[in-house]
Amino acid sequence: MKVVTGVVGNDIHVVANRLMELSLNARGYEVFNLGVNTHLEEFFDAVVETGANILLISSLNGEAEGWSREVKALKSKYKNLDDLIMMIGGNLAVGRGDAEEIERKYKNYGFDLVCHQIDLNTGLDWLEEFIEKRKTQ
Amino acid sequence: MSQDNEKLLIDVGSTYFKLSTPDSIEQHFRDFNKDILDDLLQKSGSTIERFNKDDVHICSSANGGLSTLIIGLTNSFSLKYATNIAFNSGINIIDTLLYQNIAEYSVPGDLIDVVIIVGGIDSHSNIFGQDLYNYLEQLNYSNIVFVGSEKDANSVAANIDNLAVLPNVIDNRLHIVEEHLKEYLTNLYQQDIMGKEDIKNLYQITSNQIFSTPYVVNQALPHIDASYSVVNPFILLDIGGATTDIHYSKDLVDDNIVTENEFDRLVFKKLGVYKSKQSLIYAAQNNEFTYELLTHLKVTENIFDEQSDKATKVLMQLAIFLVLCKISHYRKAYINLKLLAINSIIITGGITKVLSVEEIENIIAFFYRKILTSDHKPVTILDSNYDIWTLGAKEIKHVD
Numbered sequence: 001m002k003v004v005t006g007v008v009g010n011d012i013h014v015v016a017n018r019l020m021e022l023s024l025n026a027r028g029y030e031v032f033n034l035g036v037n038t039h040l041e042e043f044f045d046a047v048v049e050t051g052a053n054i055l056l057i058s059s060l061n062g063e064a065e066g067w068s069r070e071v072k073a074l075k076s077k078y079k080n081l082d083d084l085i086m087m088i089g090g091n092l093a094v095g096r097g098d099a100e101e102i103e104r105k106y107k108n109y110g111f112d113l114v115c116h117q118i119d120l121n122t123g124l125d126w127l128e129e130f131i132e133k134r135k136t137q
Numbered sequence: 138m139s140q141d142n143e144k145l146l147i148d149v150g151s152t153y154f155k156l157s158t159p160d161s162i163e164q165h166f167r168d169f170n171k172d173i174l175d176d177l178l179q180k181s182g183s184t185i186e187r188f189n190k191d192d193v194h195i196c197s198s199a200n201g202g203l204s205t206l207i208i209g210l211t212n213s214f215s216l217k218y219a220t221n222i223a224f225n226s227g228i229n230i231i232d233t234l235l236y237q238n239i240a241e242y243s244v245p246g247d248l249i250d251v252v253i254i255v256g257g258i259d260s261h262s263n264i265f266g267q268d269l270y271n272y273l274e275q276l277n278y279s280n281i282v283f284v285g286s287e288k289d290a291n292s293v294a295a296n297i298d299n300l301a302v303l304p305n306v307i308d309n310r311l312h313i314v315e316e317h318l319k320e321y322l323t324n325l326y327q328q329d330i331m332g333k334e335d336i337k338n339l340y341q342i343t344s345n346q347i348f349s350t351p352y353v354v355n356q357a358l359p360h361i362d363a364s365y366s367v368v369n370p371f372i373l374l375d376i377g378g379a380t381t382d383i384h385y386s387k388d389l390v391d392d393n394i395v396t397e398n399e400f401d402r403l404v405f406k407k408l409g410v411y412k413s414k415q416s417l418i419y420a421a422q423n424n425e426f427t428y429e430l431l432t433h434l435k436v437t438e439n440i441f442d443e444q445s446d447k448a449t450k451v452l453m454q455l456a457i458f459l460v461l462c463k464i465s466h467y468r469k470a471y472i473n474l475k476l477l478a479i480n481s482i483i484i485t486g487g488i489t490k491v492l493s494v495e496e497i498e499n500i501i502a503f504f505y506r507k508i509l510t511s512d513h514k515p516v517t518i519l520d521s522n523y524d525i526w527t528l529g530a531k532e533i534k535h536v537d
């Protein structure tokens with residue numbers, strides 16, 4: 001499966017992004033890493049150019065919510081992204097935040113999987129479960 | 138370098154032509170009732186006679202060059218990369234279409250010299266289909282080239298007659314691959330120049346290849362800072378009769394396009410002071426700062442209807458302002474330049490014969506104040522002796 005990943009907005013925290021690429025590769029995904037400092041439109045455009053099945057966005061510095069609010073409107077301009085699996089992780093609120101509340105909010109913004117301060121490998125396990133579940137549906 | 142002294146360099150533009158010899162520069166308005174060669178011989182015959190065919194070097198931007206329409210998948214990758222390559226090959230872009238919306242675009246009536254189809258990395262397939270073929274059926278074009286996903290190339294080629302297929306411009310890491318499309322477009326441009334009857338006749342006075350003017354200017358750019366008091370990064374504005382060319386240092390763009398070029402080019406097709414005068418005025422009337430600028434220059438809108446030296450000057454000043462506007466706001470052009478980082482602005486073309494440095498600096502200062510609310514003041518350099526073009530022509534001769 002193809003995954004587009006990167007860190008959204010003006011965020012330059014690069015360590016998790018590098019680890020993410022390594023882990024995804026190790027799990028057998030074909031990875032397109034846009035790196036840090038990536039605009040929302042570039043994420044969707046990269047999905048279109050690569051034919052990716054999964055979009056995995058990281059946000060570490062507190063910008064996540066601002067960008068996520070624009071996801072639905074932007075995604076609706078694309079005609080063939082209905083089956084795209086959308087995932088976001090990192091620090092999705094400023095401070096610790098209430099995980100359940102955060103998850104509800106981001107699902108509303110259009111994400112299938114929300115990983116607020118969740119360890120990378122746990123998050124990727126969730127992704128696999130999600131993919132399995134989808135197959136059987 | 139001493140042999141350079143025996144060369145004659147000729148540039149044929151859409152509005153005027155110019156000749157450069159070791160000791161003089163001549164410039165003449167073209168007479169459109171005449172063939173270019175006849176016109177040249179009549180106005181500068183005595184100069185041309187002094188040189189052997191081997192020592193005459195000609196370039197041309199007459200007819201504004203080739204036009205292209207690009208059909209691609211996304212703004213951030215395929216369309217952007219193909220646009221960048223087309224501009225750098227000296228081609229003018231009529232329009233760029235997002236493939237997913239192709240059925241909603243109107244079909245341009247003009248003949249398109251070359252259609253570029255682009256999109257998808259090589260492992261992606263089934264991207265292009267019937268929508269594309271339906272659109273192309275209504276379009277009037279001379280050449281068509283596919284530079285998208287390798288996996289789609291066969292099916293696209295089976296549906297489009299005379300399709301040229303080249304390696305993808307997007308690699309598997311989503312980076313740009315320029316060389317194949319660039320070479321194809323540059324050759325096409327070259328063939329087009331040589332195919333034009335007018336231009337063919339010019340081979341009566343030269344035995345060297347005739348190049349396109351943007352190509353010649355591009356060759357000069359890496360050497361400009363050695364010959365002028367230019368400080369990098371810089372932009373070069375060539376405001377001509379029909380189009381305006383901007384060449385800029387790569388340092389001025391913050392972008393996902395990573396190439397080895399030090400300089401890129403951008404063209405505004407309908408921005409010129411003679412042939413494109415009407416569309417320039419139209420653009421000015423639709424710019425909210427124009428009236429303030431006219432007031433600043435102490436003239437009124439009536440100047441647009443006047444035929445005077447003063448009117449030409451104002452039009453040229455407006456052209457500078459409008460070009461800077463077009464590259465200043467995000468997404469107005471396909472790229473926006475970091476204008477506050479520019480250290481030098483070089484102005485070349487016929488405009489240098491009409492405006493003084495002060496008149497140009499006045500406009501540039503107005504632009505920075507009004508649009509960018511800044512006192513930034515890049516050094517303005519007037520290329521009034523066509524040194525840049527001469528430099529480029531010499532560079533090409535060395536390559537020959």
Ligand code: B12
Pocket residue numbers: 010011012013014015016019056057058059060061062063087088089090091092093094095115117118119120121122123124
């Ligand atoms: C190093 C660091 C920096 C460095 C970054 C260097 C670099 N180029 O990477 C510098 C000094 C430049 C920096 C700058 C800033 N930082 Co900083 N930084 C950190 C720090 C100390 C470590 C980050 C790190 O690399 N961790 C190691 C990696 C492996 O862990 P991680 O990033 O947390 O990622 C893990 C998980 O989140 C997860 N993950 C990440 N993405 C995803 C996605 C999915 C789908 C899943 C499942 C999991 C997942 O995987 C990783 C491993 O498990 C953290 C604090 C901390 N201890 O976390 C603050 C921190 C991230 N920074 C913070 C802030 C506020 C800033 C600044 C705004 C500070 C400022 N005022 O200037 C700037 C922003 C700069 C910018 N434009 O982005 C805050 C963010 C607050 C928030 N979001 O609520 C933090 C949390 C510090 C804090 N507690 O306040 N920072």
